[in-house]
Amino acid sequence: MYRNFFELRDTPFTVSPDPRYLYRTKAIQEALAGLTYGIQTRKGFLLLTGEVGTGKTTLLNRLLDWLREQDVATAYVFNSQFLSVRQLFDFILADFGIACESRIKSQMLMKLNQWLLDRYRKGKTTVLIIDEAQNLSEALLEEVRLLTNLETPNGKLLQIVLSGQPELEEIVQRPQLRQLRQRIMLRCKTMPLTREETHAYVAERLRVAGSKGGPVFSSEAIEAIFNYAHGIPRVVNLLCEHSLINAFADELKPIPPSVVEEVAREFQLDTVSPVARVAPVASLAPPAPDPTVDSVRSSIVQVETLLQNLRSFLYGAESVRSGAGASSERKP
Numbered sequence: 001m002y003r004n005f006f007e008l009r010d011t012p013f014t015v016s017p018d019p020r021y022l023y024r025t026k027a028i029q030e031a032l033a034g035l036t037y038g039i040q041t042r043k044g045f046l047l048l049t050g051e052v053g054t055g056k057t058t059l060l061n062r063l064l065d066w067l068r069e070q071d072v073a074t075a076y077v078f079n080s081q082f083l084s085v086r087q088l089f090d091f092i093l094a095d096f097g098i099a100c101e102s103r104i105k106s107q108m109l110m111k112l113n114q115w116l117l118d119r120y121r122k123g124k125t126t127v128l129i130i131d132e133a134q135n136l137s138e139a140l141l142e143e144v145r146l147l148t149n150l151e152t153p154n155g156k157l158l159q160i161v162l163s164g165q166p167e168l169e170e171i172v173q174r175p176q177l178r179q180l181r182q183r184i185m186l187r188c189k190t191m192p193l194t195r196e197e198t199h200a201y202v203a204e205r206l207r208v209a210g211s212k213g214g215p216v217f218s219s220e221a222i223e224a225i226f227n228y229a230h231g232i233p234r235v236v237n238l239l240c241e242h243s244l245i246n247a248f249a250d251e252l253k254p255i256p257p258s259v260v261e262e263v264a265r266e267f268q269l270d271t272v273s274p275v276a277r278v279a280p281v282a283s284l285a286p287p288a289p290d291p292t293v294d295s296v297r298s299s300i301v302q303v304e305t306l307l308q309n310l311r312s313f314l315y316g317a318e319s320v321r322s323g324a325g326a327s328s329e330r331k332p
């Protein structure tokens with residue numbers, strides 16, 4: 001693969017949300033600090049929102065790592081689409097390791113409440129994190145709200161983090177969900193990278209991946225990456241990954257902007273207009289529909305699919321190259 005060519009020990013721009021690669025921008029640092037504070041002080045209900053690809057899941061994985069280091073019991077529901085009420089409780093109890101033979105909701109709740117009380121008496125914290133929560137139905141969101149009723153006079157037994165796309169902010173503004181909205185004690189947001197943060201983000205991921213040689217990307221190439229990605233980390237990763245692949249094939253180092261431009265054209269990222277910055281945290285007004293955001297989301301889905309196909313092709317090409325090299329070495 002390209003790692004040897006660019007003197008890397010790891011793949012720096014993988015699309016999986018690896019917490020080792022979390023780059024702490026001001027927005028990420030504030031969101032992580034806010035969630036940590038809210039959990040430690042038992043605020044009960046916390047909300048994390050941000051555009052597609054701005055690092056929410058990577059942040060949550062880092063938070064989960066920290067919570068486990070603190071001996072905090074966690075349940076992480078990440079496949080929230082099309083869940084029924086019983087399936088939701090099945091996921092929660094299974095993640096907490098709670099055995100319950102009954103499939104009746106009231107019995108499952110009693111079992112959960114007793115387990116939470118036992119932990120609370122021992123001074124232990126318990127956290128439920130639901131990712132992609134914008135996919136939850138109103139009925140399921142109401143069930144989640146009811147979990148905040150599990151409490152003592154001194155505090156909430158269960159700390160809940162709802163994470164999702166900006167639509168989640170719109171959903172909780174609905175009149176029928178006003179009780180849930182009133183329970184949210186802390187709101188955090190992720191935001192696109194600035195130009196300066198994009199340069200630092202690329203450099204940090206390369207550092208974590210073990211880069212010790214000369215520059216991998218030229219400064220002009222990173223400028224091009226920012227212009228096409230509009231600060232969305234997931235798109236930055238995709239552009240960087242494909243640029244590494246193409247530059248490796250053409251033996252180009254450092255990577256020039258022409259390689260980035262070629263990748264952007266391949267995935268039609270050059271047709272997307274600039275993305276507006278995310279509204280400030282204090283803003284509660286539902287945002288107007290943004291066709292640019294939809295375009296970026298569509299591009300992300302397309303390029304992620306193509307990325308997997310190209311990775312498979314690259315591994316095959318690398319195997320052929322390695323085999324050819326080994327054969328030539330064996331010849332007299």
